[in-house]
Amino acid sequence: MSFLSKTHFLRARNVGWDLIRSDFPILDQTVNGEPLIYFDNAATSQKPNAVINALRNYYEKDNANVHRGIHELSNRATAAYEGGRQRAAKYLNAASSSEIIFTRGTTEGINLVASSWGGANLKAGDKVLLTEMEHHSNIVPWQMLCERTGAELLYVPVVGDSGQLDLEAYDRLLGQGVKLVSVTHISNTLGVINPVAELCGKARAAGAVTVIDAAQSAGHLKLDVQALGCDFLAFSGHKMCGPTGIGVLYGRLPLLESLPPYQGGGEMIQTVDFFKTTYAKPPHRFEAGTPDIAGVVGLHAAMDYLDGIGRKAIFEHDQDLAVYAYAQLSNIQGIRLFGPPSGRGGLVSFLLEEVHAHDLVTFADQKGIALRGGHHCNQPLMKKLGVPSTARASFYFYNTREEVDQLLDVLIEIRRFFGSNPGI
Amino acid sequence: MFDELSDLYQQVILDHSKSPRNFRVLPGANRSAQGYNPLCGDNITLYLELDGDVVKSAGFQGSGCAISKASASLLTEMMKGKTTGEIRSLFNRMHDLVTTGKCEGAPDGKLAVFAGVHKFPARVKCAILPWHAAMSAIEGKQDPVSTE
Numbered sequence: 255m256s257f258l259s260k261t262h263f264l265r266a267r268n269v270g271w272d273l274i275r276s277d278f279p280i281l282d283q284t285v286n287g288e289p290l291i292y293f294d295n296a297a298t299s300q301k302p303n304a305v306i307n308a309l310r311n312y313y314e315k316d317n318a319n320v321h322r323g324i325h326e327l328s329n330r331a332t333a334a335y336e337g338g339r340q341r342a343a344k345y346l347n348a349a350s351s352s353e354i355i356f357t358r359g360t361t362e363g364i365n366l367v368a369s370s371w372g373g374a375n376l377k378a379g380d381k382v383l384l385t386e387m388e389h390h391s392n393i394v395p396w397q398m399l400c401e402r403t404g405a406e407l408l409y410v411p412v413v414g415d416s417g418q419l420d421l422e423a424y425d426r427l428l429g430q431g432v433k434l435v436s437v438t439h440i441s442n443t444l445g446v447i448n449p450v451a452e453l454c455g456k457a458r459a460a461g462a463v464t465v466i467d468a469a470q471s472a473g474h475l476k477l478d479v480q481a482l483g484c485d486f487l488a489f490s491g492h493k494m495c496g497p498t499g500i501g502v503l504y505g506r507l508p509l510l511e512s513l514p515p516y517q518g519g520g521e522m523i524q525t526v527d528f529f530k531t532t533y534a535k536p537p538h539r540f541e542a543g544t545p546d547i548a549g550v551v552g553l554h555a556a557m558d559y560l561d562g563i564g565r566k567a568i569f570e571h572d573q574d575l576a577v578y579a580y581a582q583l584s585n586i587q588g589i590r591l592f593g594p595p596s597g598r599g600g601l602v603s604f605l606l607e608e609v610h611a612h613d614l615v616t617f618a619d620q621k622g623i624a625l626r627g628g629h630h631c632n633q634p635l636m637k638k639l640g641v642p643s644t645a646r647a648s649f650y651f652y653n654t655r656e657e658v659d660q661l662l663d664v665l666i667e668i669r670r671f672f673g674s675n676p677g678i
Numbered sequence: 679m680f681d682e683l684s685d686l687y688q689q690v691i692l693d694h695s696k697s698p699r700n701f702r703v704l705p706g707a708n709r710s711a712q713g714y715n716p717l718c719g720d721n722i723t724l725y726l727e728l729d730g731d732v733v734k735s736a737g738f739q740g741s742g743c744a745i746s747k748a749s750a751s752l753l754t755e756m757m758k759g760k761t762t763g764e765i766r767s768l769f770n771r772m773h774d775l776v777t778t779g780k781c782e783g784a785p786d787g788k789l790a791v792f793a794g795v796h797k798f799p800a801r802v803k804c805a806i807l808p809w810h811a812a813m814s815a816i817e818g819k820q821d822p823v824s825t826e
């Protein structure tokens with residue numbers, strides 16, 4: 255085995271990646287005496303000045319509650335909030351901004367669908383189809399729904415360490431009376447990119463409603479909900495340069511119009527009588543209470559920022575790093591890599607023989623490298639892979655190949671340090 | 679920086695994690711308890727053979743990081759021949775040691791290797807997990823213990 259030459263990989267060109275790095279003040283620091291290498295982007299991304307300043311500007315100049323004031327600041331806050339909705343619709347190529355519901359994140363988006371759609375449409379014996387690579391946030395809400403309604407869960411198997419979905423099994427399972435399919439776009443552990451347009455097309459033909467968990471894709475590639483042909487799609491702002499606490503649920507308008515509310519409260523009503531309320535139209539029907547206005551302002555800035563760089567260039571950069579890392583790391587003796595060698599999202603999960611992921615992560619942290627070790631909210635998948643946990647390096651456009659090279663050096667050091675281990 | 683790593687992973691700890699002692703199910707065990715940290719996956723079952731108030735022998739099984747394995751391995755060695763009261767006071771000293779780096783009284787030679795853990799707050803739970811399992815086994819509790 256030889257190390258692939260660095261020029262073997264094509265880098266996304268015409269983007270000043272070095273300059274972009276300086277947009278992120280947090281990256282300019284040392285951790286444990288070493289320059290920070292932030293490789294935990296699948297958990298949450300860092301925030302550029304554009305987003306930090308948008309939040310500051312909003313709170314310094316425009317802050318007020320939305321939809322209820324007549325005064326100037328309330329008008330500005332409302333315009334900012336609804337402007338964010340239009341921006342999100344454009345970001346996803348949704349047909350209408352009424353299809354954009356603001357949530358706390360992916361988790362709340364999926365819970366909203368399970369509660370509102372599931373409560374109104376599922377009955378005992380109905381089937382919900384997931385895959386074995388889903389994040390806990392795309393498993394537990396459906397389990398809770400099934401407990402309530404007597405519906406059943408089915409899972410599309412993941413095949414081997416490379417982790418692709420068994421598409422034949424998908425076709426077979428779809429035929430068993432499936433009412434809803436919910437699937438992740440990019441796996442946060444395997445880096446697998448699922449063929450979601452194909453999956454949605456088949457599901458629609460089989461009469462099933464579709465949900466895409468876009469937590470790992472929304473900040474990394476171009477999304478077009480009309481081309482994907484999904485009914486719902488959920489993502490989190492914080493994984494795409496935006497603030498924590500804000501996310502988007504896209505829902506096809508005819509479906510949203512047919513659904514009952516999620517939570518009750520202010521903002522989601524038309525008229526309230528002592529014993530009867532009529533509900534607002536979508537999207538406001540699904541947004542009870544004062545929303546995260548500043549979060550929407552920050553998310554708007556994040557979407558502008560990402561599109562300023564270009565999501566195509568971002569995706570190429572992430573993929574380049576992941577494929578490069580996969581190739582470099584595969585030269586380490588005793589390493590086990592998960593997910594496909596190419597055609598993958600910007601992350602690499604791995605295990606070093608005889609070294610527990612937590613010892614590896616602690617060691618790397620002492621070298622200034624932030625990794626994730628654990629089950630990544632994928633306990634069922636870990637069981638399937640037969641491992642208690644993995645270590646994960648996840649990349650974003652501000653990361654570099656030089657950083658990947660340093661990770662490689664540290665992993666080799668870790669192997670030496672922990673040596674051969676006949677233990678557990 | 680490198681010193682803190684060697685402080686955490688002292689030779690004794692590396693040795694015990696690579697070749698854990700008493701790593702087996704005890705045939706004569708009359709007490710057992712599971713320590714399980716679901717977030718990080720450390721999962722250790724401790725077996726004790728209690729004769730009255732004295733631990734005749736101890737063993738463990740499971741999987742975990744170097745810190746939790748070494749802690750379980752050293753614990754099973756230290757417990758042998760001790761009364762449950764002595765083990766409880768050792769537990770208190772171990773607890774102080776991994777959270778503050780110090781403990782009351784003369785630091786027991788073997789426990790002292792865990793002093794470096796206190797600089798790694800995220801790893802305290804690994805070092806102390808087998809000890810909680812031991813206390814649980816002694817007290818005859820049924821539910822798995824967790825230190826997360």
Ligand SMILES: Cc1ncc(COP(=O)(O)O)c(C=O)c1O
Nearest residue numbers: 359360361389391442467469490
């Ligand atoms: C694939 C996937 N789905 C869902 C989530 C949940 O996102 P959040 O915690 O922002 O709701 C995550 C992130 O942890 C994820 O990686």
